[in-house]
Amino acid sequence: ETGVTQSPTHLIKTRGQQVTLRCSSQSGHNTVSWYQQALGQGPQFIFQYYREEENGRGNFPPRFSGLQFPNYSSELNVNALELDDSALYLCASSLVAGNTGELFFGEGSRLTVL
Amino acid sequence: RKEVEQDPGPFNVPEGATVAFNCTYSNSASQSFFWYRQDCRKEPKLLMSVYSSGNEDGRFTAQLNRASQYISLLIRDSKLSDSATYLCVVSFSGGYNKLIFGAGTRLAVHP
Numbered sequence: 001e002t003g004v005t006q007s008p009t010h011l012i013k014t015r016g017q018q019v020t021l022r023c024s025s026q027s028g029h030n031t032v033s034w035y036q037q038a039l040g041q042g043p044q045f046i047f048q049y050y051r052e053e054e055n056g057r058g059n060f061p062p063r064f065s066g067l068q069f070p071n072y073s074s075e076l077n078v079n080a081l082e083l084d085d086s087a088l089y090l091c092a093s094s095l096v097a098g099n100t101g102e103l104f105f106g107e108g109s110r111l112t113v114l
Numbered sequence: 115r116k117e118v119e120q121d122p123g124p125f126n127v128p129e130g131a132t133v134a135f136n137c138t139y140s141n142s143a144s145q146s147f148f149w150y151r152q153d154c155r156k157e158p159k160l161l162m163s164v165y166s167s168g169n170e171d172g173r174f175t176a177q178l179n180r181a182s183q184y185i186s187l188l189i190r191d192s193k194l195s196d197s198a199t200y201l202c203v204v205s206f207s208g209g210y211n212k213l214i215f216g217a218g219t220r221l222a223v224h225p
Binding site: 031033035040041042043044045048056058090094102103105106107108 | 118122156157158159160201203211212213214215216217218
């Protein structure tokens with residue numbers, strides 16, 4: 001509906017493993033942000049990518065990393081998974097990197113860490 | 115203290131009721147304010163921006179009080195389809211679009 005697609009939709013990993021989540025942004029949007037939403041909480045900002053570079057980061061450790069590609073799609077990588085990493089990971093795209101407030105979210109990737 | 119605080123609810127109201135949600139934020143440097151709506155197991159979607167002068171969109175009215183660092187959302191004539199979680203959101207200028215979300219207030223509208 002928003003044009004932002006994420007994959008996979010659900011996945012299960014074990015502690016210590018690594019995971020890569022993927023996101024295709026809405027057509028024409030050059031900025032991608034990633035958010036983590038734990039059960040019963042609001043989304044928390046992980047980082048934002050603009051023109052293939054990270055241009056903002058939230059309070060997440062370095063084992064959370066990302067990439068943005070020339071077609072503006074993006075990946076979120078999480079190394080050394082911990083139980084607390086279990087959450088819904090949301091990708092959001094926007095037309096500009098600045099402060100507009102309107103983000104278009106994908107349906108998310110639900111990660112369970114056992 | 116959380117940066118954005120909301121009453122988690124749930125608010126259980128009958129169709130046709132008027133319901134109000136409140137939200138407070140801690141950072142006085144916050145510059146933009148929004149309400150997002152999130153349906154169960156779905157992604158958040160922008161409901162409306164919130165302006166200092168207050169603004170209305172149909173049955174929805176949002177208010178901002180910068181002095182008290184307080185944001186509100188009023189829903190009149192509630193519909194069953196209004197059942198969702200309402201997320202209070204603030205952001206700052208600074209070259210990137212970082213939104214700070216509250217934990218959300220759950221609304222259940224019953225017949």
